[in-house]
Amino acid sequence: MAEEFLRIDKLVKTFGGNAVVKGVDLSFQRGEFVTLLGPSGCGKTTILRMIAGFERPTSGTISVEGKDITSLAPNQRKIGMVFQAYALFPNMNVGDNIAFGLKIASMPREQREARVEEMLKLIGLAGYGKRFPFELSGGQQQRVALARALAPSPKMLLLDEPLSALDAKIRVSLREQIREIQRELGITTVFVTHDQEEALSISDRIVVLNAGNIEQVGQPFEIYNKPTTRFVATFVGTLNTLNATVADAGAKTVRIGETTATIPALPTSAKAGETVALTMRPEAVALANGVDRDIMLEGKVAEVAFLGSVIRLKVDLGGNLVSVDTFNDQRTPPPAHGTSVRVGIAASDVLVLSA
Amino acid sequence: MTHVSLTADKATGPVNTGPAVSIWRSIPIGAWLGVLPFIAFALMFLIVPTLFLVSSAFVDRAGNFTLQNIIDLGTEQVVNAFSISIRISAASAFFGALIGLAMALAIIRGRLPSAIRSTVMTFSGVASNFAGLPLAFAFIATLGRLGLVTVILKTVFGFDLYKSGFNLLSFVGLTLTYLYFQIPLMILIIAPAIDGLKKEWSEAASTLGASRLQFWLYIGLPVLWPNLLGTLSLLFANAFGAIATAYALTGSSLNIVPILLYAQIRGDVLHNPGLGAALALGMIAITAIANVLYIVVRTRAERWLK
Numbered sequence: 198m199a200e201e202f203l204r205i206d207k208l209v210k211t212f213g214g215n216a217v218v219k220g221v222d223l224s225f226q227r228g229e230f231v232t233l234l235g236p237s238g239c240g241k242t243t244i245l246r247m248i249a250g251f252e253r254p255t256s257g258t259i260s261v262e263g264k265d266i267t268s269l270a271p272n273q274r275k276i277g278m279v280f281q282a283y284a285l286f287p288n289m290n291v292g293d294n295i296a297f298g299l300k301i302a303s304m305p306r307e308q309r310e311a312r313v314e315e316m317l318k319l320i321g322l323a324g325y326g327k328r329f330p331f332e333l334s335g336g337q338q339q340r341v342a343l344a345r346a347l348a349p350s351p352k353m354l355l356l357d358e359p360l361s362a363l364d365a366k367i368r369v370s371l372r373e374q375i376r377e378i379q380r381e382l383g384i385t386t387v388f389v390t391h392d393q394e395e396a397l398s399i400s401d402r403i404v405v406l407n408a409g410n411i412e413q414v415g416q417p418f419e420i421y422n423k424p425t426t427r428f429v430a431t432f433v434g435t436l437n438t439l440n441a442t443v444a445d446a447g448a449k450t451v452r453i454g455e456t457t458a459t460i461p462a463l464p465t466s467a468k469a470g471e472t473v474a475l476t477m478r479p480e481a482v483a484l485a486n487g488v489d490r491d492i493m494l495e496g497k498v499a500e501v502a503f504l505g506s507v508i509r510l511k512v513d514l515g516g517n518l519v520s521v522d523t524f525n526d527q528r529t530p531p532p533a534h535g536t537s538v539r540v541g542i543a544a545s546d547v548l549v550l551s552a
Numbered sequence: 553m554t555h556v557s558l559t560a561d562k563a564t565g566p567v568n569t570g571p572a573v574s575i576w577r578s579i580p581i582g583a584w585l586g587v588l589p590f591i592a593f594a595l596m597f598l599i600v601p602t603l604f605l606v607s608s609a610f611v612d613r614a615g616n617f618t619l620q621n622i623i624d625l626g627t628e629q630v631v632n633a634f635s636i637s638i639r640i641s642a643a644s645a646f647f648g649a650l651i652g653l654a655m656a657l658a659i660i661r662g663r664l665p666s667a668i669r670s671t672v673m674t675f676s677g678v679a680s681n682f683a684g685l686p687l688a689f690a691f692i693a694t695l696g697r698l699g700l701v702t703v704i705l706k707t708v709f710g711f712d713l714y715k716s717g718f719n720l721l722s723f724v725g726l727t728l729t730y731l732y733f734q735i736p737l738m739i740l741i742i743a744p745a746i747d748g749l750k751k752e753w754s755e756a757a758s759t760l761g762a763s764r765l766q767f768w769l770y771i772g773l774p775v776l777w778p779n780l781l782g783t784l785s786l787l788f789a790n791a792f793g794a795i796a797t798a799y800a801l802t803g804s805s806l807n808i809v810p811i812l813l814y815a816q817i818r819g820d821v822l823h824n825p826g827l828g829a830a831l832a833l834g835m836i837a838i839t840a841i842a843n844v845l846y847i848v849v850r851t852r853a854e855r856w857l858k
């Protein structure tokens with residue numbers, strides 16, 4: 198049904214004998230918004246720069262619509278790119294910046310001017326055409342950079358941490374705007390970030406990278422709820438870890454302190470007496486006032502952080518500090534520091550990572 | 553210092569917060585002491601002599617006010633001297649800027665090993681200050697009538713440089729000699745501007761379809777342009793004032809302003825201190841114009857590059 202647009206096969210990049218990208222295979226659908234997510238130095242930018250043509254892969258191929266573009270010059274690729282530091286041409290005003298790609302493509306002046314107006318409207322900066330980059334805020338500059346990249350109607354859009362130089366409020370509003378524009382134009386987009394919240398909030402799919410390798414590829418919902426590796430589980434979102442001892446692997450039972458619990462995710466390969474790490478998201482743990490969950494545990498409130506709509510408690514469960522999220526309720530103040538509480542965990546929300 | 557800060561402490565009290573005290577608070581005495589030597593030097597060797605010069609340009613030998621010295625600037629010899637000086641300075645500035653720019657681009661933007669860059673920069677630092685007598689003799693020793701290169705060309709290649717029309721003690725010769733410090737100076741001044749060209753600009757241009765040539769045409773050179781123009785005026789001023797090299801090289805055989813000026817104050821037949829002062833005034837005016845141009849254009853460039 199969906200058609201493949203960009204394909205990366207066995208991509209390897211080494212810098213002076215130092216492997217930075219170690220055999221990456223990826224396939225992107227037309228119109229898809231894919232985020233490369235990973236810690237600093239994992240090779241995100243290097244992959245993006247190979248797609249753009251600024252770096253030549255050591256081995257492997259990149260193809261667009263079935264055509265191998267691995268050794269095509271960057272100015273032949275028809276790919277739009279947005280950089281972290283805006284990179285607007287300082288000697289041109291906003292209109293000329295946006296028109297640059299059109300001018301290079303020899304579009305007639307009238308058409309060019311109409312296209313610039315259209316792009317300015319798209320990014321919500323109509324009337325800013327005559328301003329110079331140094332007269333704009335960071336967020337405005339980045340929107341102009343987006344318009345400049347999109348004006349020549351590229352086949353694909355690449356963004357390398359386009360929001361990380363901006364302050365928090367603008368970061369959120371601009372990422373929503375980028376996503377909206379991307380949907381409107383239906384342009385295949387590769388977005389690079391090391392911010393997991395950003396990745397989860399705007400992507401169709403996320404590629405989690407670690408040290409030059411792909412850890413997991415999936416929709417935000419899958420990546421967050423069904424991480425397949427320990428790295429993904431800990432890198433994306435907050436993760437609670439609770440140490441338990443395997444009681445009976447066949448019956449999938451473990452002992453947490455005095456409590457015995459059945460954990461469906463316990464691998465059958467586990468041995469009785471072995472220590473395993475049970476992990477779960479903060480929202481999978483509930484304060485047990487009235488609720489009845491599979492696993493009920495006693496603990497003491499160690500920390501209370503009021504975050505607005507959510508209250509995040511840290512509860513000490515026999516030496517394991519576990520984060521618990523509850524929604525704010527105007528009538529019920531959160532439990533005070535040091536009070537004893539009961540928490541409940543749904544056994545089906547628990548993942549088991551080999552320790 | 554102690555005394556000053558005590559005064560300042562008292563001034564923070566609710567009673568006296570008058571402006572006189574707040575000036576004391578805002579002036580860092582130590583910093584002023586630090587620049588005092590500079591101010592003293594500027595006063596002794598720049599401002600006072602300039603004032604002296606200006607006043608003596610309007611005084612005749614008997615000590616009376618006159619405009620004759622200024623009028624004498626219009627004589628053929630003086631006009632010629634200014635004209636050839638300006639042409640040599642302009643030529644050496646232009647070619648120095650052109651060659652220096654090409655070299656700076658090659659060592660900074662070209663994919664050369666970084667050792668080349670630091671070597672060239674260090675050499676430029678030395679060479680841009682290599683002027684005056686040593687430079688003149690170095691050139692006479694290589695390109696003079698009996699210079700090393702001249703002799704090698706003649707004996708090994710059978711090419712007589714001087715018979716072909718070349719003369720070190722000429723417009724071309726002097727321009728060539730000036731290039732020896734103009735090119736390194738250009739490299740030193742333009743290097744930071746080239747470093748200021750962000751890699752992302754050329755990458756963004758290439759994703760938008762531009763070739764390397766188009767990048768330089770539409771972005772690289774326009775961004776460097778104010779800097780180039782400014783540096784050109786600085787190089788011009790630099791050459792215009794370089795008397796020592798010119799005099800050591802050509803003696804009085806080439807009629808350029810610095811040498812004509814020297815003749816007025818040296819005390820031979822031509823001796824006329826009033827005209828000398830007027831000549832100097834003319835040089836100051838031209839150098840000042842070039843420097844003001846440099847500063848104005850530079851300020852514009854910095855607005856862009858911030």
Ligand SMILES: Nc1ncnc2c1ncn2[C@@H]1O[C@H](COP(=O)(O)OP(=O)(O)OP(=O)(O)O)[C@@H](O)[C@H]1O
Pocket residue numbers: 212217235236237238239240241242243244391
């Ligand atoms: N031109 C280069 N020469 C040598 N090493 C390089 C070069 N470019 C990148 N590297 C190295 O490759 C590794 C990956 O770099 P890359 O820029 O792709 O990381 P990244 O995932 O984008 O990180 P960040 O989040 O910090 O931007 C780093 O260790 C970096 O030092």
Ligand SMILES: [Mg+2]
Pocket residue numbers: 241242243357
């Ligand atoms: Mg990066």
